[in-house]
Amino acid sequence: MAKKPGILIVDDEAVVIKSAERVLKSEGYRVEGALGGREAIMKIEQGGYDLVFTDLKMPEVDGITLIRWIKKSKPSIGIVIITGYPSQDTIKEALELGIIDYVPKPFTPSVLLDVTERAAEWIKGKKPEKPEEKKVKEEFPPAMEAELERVIADLRRKQGALIPVLQRAQEIVGYLPPVVQKKISKGLNIPVAEVHSVVSFYSFFTMKPRGDHNIRVCLGTACYVRGIEGVLSKIKDALKIDIGETTENKKFSLEGVRCLGACGLAPVMVLDQETHGAMTPKKALEIIGQYEPAMLEAASASGMEEMAEREG
């Protein structure tokens, strides 16, 4: 039998460490505990761990900080989070950092073992990977898969569950690649062709990954009359992408939407969640430039910057 992985449990409550140790040691894992992020970093520095299970809310050095450090310094170590506060935002943040899975607190032995086994499989399988498998893992890591399974289990008995599940799946993964659609097809017992037909029908769903920041430009009538086209073409020029595309550095995606219903502010652009009204090409680039100063420079090629200078 292959060597079982070494696990470090990080939590500011000793009782959590103890109960996890008890469960995992009985299955032959090597387990140690650390009472906080600082202690964990010291221990990991000395080596010998393949997996780290960590709490998120801890005094001094918290879980997210620890995860960031591991990802930077010991990228081969797999991370699972244990949390009593699975709020959407923290989970999302952790998912984006590339954790394998999470264990909700309090946990039963079977849940912990289940997640541990999967995590162990994951780090084992990580080294000799076929390129296409690697790609799948990258776009759809096990933690997201687990989250999606929970969503499917929640909604599968409801009538007309497909669209709500797809909406949640897109929230979790960011987009809907074929592997996600297949998973949903299986989970809801709907032919994959039908899943795809729905994904391709609605403009809300996308099969391409989005950038860090999503720019949505309103293509409604009021915005058209008040000159959104000029704004849009400037954004396209500056980012060198068309509608529906993402910049090469994955920083921005550009979307055109059918009327945001904020016609009083026309022309309108939405960056992430913020609605910006009365756009001009210059104002739009300034807003985008807050996130990427280089984009403003790129705009200078089309003469925008000189214009800004002269006007300023």
Add this chain to the structure above:
Amino acid sequence: MNKLKIEDLQNIREKNKAEFALREGGYKAKVTVHMGTCGIAAGARSVMDALTGEITKNNIKDVIIASSGCAGLCGKEPIATVELLGQSPVKYCDLDKDKMQKIVAEHIIGGKVVEDYALPKKDDMPFFKNQELRVLRNVGFMDPESLEEYIARDGYQAAAKALTQMTQEEVIKVIKDSGLRGRGGAGFPTGLKWEFASKVKSDIKYMLCNGDEGDPGAFMDRSVMEADPYSVIEGMIIGAKAIGAHYGYIYVRAEYPLAVKRLQMAIDHATEAGLLGKNILDTGFDFELAIYLGAGAFVCGEETALMRSLEGKRGMPRPRPPFPAHKGLWDKPSVLNNVETLAQIAPIIINGSDWYRSFGTEKSAGTKVFALTGAVNNVGLVEVPMGIPLRTIIYDIGGGIRKGRKFKAVQMGGPSGGCIPEGLLETPVTYEDIVATGAIVGSGGMVVMDENTCMVGTAKFFLEFTADESCGKCTPCRVGTKILLDMLTDITEGRGKEEDIDTLLDLGRDIIATSLCGLGQTAPNPVLTTIKYFRDEYESHIKHNWCKAGVCRNLTTFMIDEKLCKGCGACLRACPSKAITGEKKKLHKIIQELCVHCRTCYEACKFKSIKILPAKFEGDPSELVGATTETETKKGEA
């Protein structure tokens, strides 16, 4: 909250009124910050923060701070209303942090209105004076998240009346007699729709609300859902009673996050208070309601498509009959009403059908909300009695055209509607009269266009929309809209042929005659109306390669009129491609080889010295007849 009974409503109403009425010894003032999507985007949050900050800092205890929905005058957001004991309410507009601080100091503490920021009184301001608020009766006047406040404003009176004192038939009769017609677009009589569904026998029926407001340029449903969610829910309860349904869905666009949030909150509060769910108001009537998020498809505004989408499928329409009143959602009898329609049900039940008919015309009764946008001065949401002339809406309420420009057309009904020219501005807004012009009332979008809008370009804009949103099920719509779009693209890019205009007309009529659903049956309207009223623009594009509005880039030459240029340098500074040369105080010149036809200079010139001429025009602009914009021609003649 405990489950409420009917007698509790009265108590809540009195308690709320007693507590929050401004009086000596109680609260002395109320400040409402209007926080709809537009308001928030314009900065209402920082205004609210400034307000609460100042009130706390000055340790003021007798002022009510409230937030509410849109005040209607979207173009002047952020807006706040200040009510002071013994004074009539004052609305402040275009607010920011500093202005709010000044208002707190001078008006709320000092008692003196800050005239610089205040809007004129309601009766002195045509925007408000000409309106009649029924659908929007609560919008902007109450906290949309407070069930108590809704009850205090006579909320749930109508539901209580319908559930205890009226039979199904009586409810249907009142709505039928009122003449209320569906406000989503087609204008089908609401009472009749309910009657059909009530007569079908079935174990399960569905009462549905269409909040998939897809027409670009219309946003009244968003505003109502955000600012008065309870009135939509109450309308649905009454409708459910009328048809005998116990389950319902509100289908909302995912593009409206704030509306979704407020509706969900309202459903939760109402369910908790026994105003939704089992045994509503202890009357024995059950109605369970849930929200369903749309996923972005315009065609889902069509009823059969919306029901398919609710089932989790591609939202494609199907032929009728069977009508949804017989076979709708999951093949059960279903009624789908629009948000604006549902928001007016409660007052009709309370006040009766004659009250409702006191406004409007015989066939188009009551009031209609319009989203007035585009090139008008007062952009906003306005509710007017049906039957008033378009001119009143655009010139009195809307305050005329921005920047003193000339009116060209008003677009009504979104992609299903058409463009109405100046000559027809006396047309009364009723379903029949608007249809006679070639447009439709639709959901109530009213986009005003000025001389700077190219009508061929406008038709192309709408066809891009419908060609993209066509679901693809029936050929006339899928292929037809694409061909219309290709031809319009050719015309705007200088490849138009003279016979194109007739082909557009013929093909348009065929698409209308043969399409399956409302999307295809109305898609050619923007083309047909623009040809009907602005044929000269099409001809000028095709025959003279000339887009007089200066929008179609291939069909323009921008030149500076030597007689008018003052050499101020405004165009030179504005030109993004550095195509303009010339020294200060001397004649400027556009280097045609560098010009990208973006018309930035045209907008920048204060002396109207930039002329829009036909493509590849060479020579002296003043020699060309009509080589000026329409406004200037007029001026020249005068």
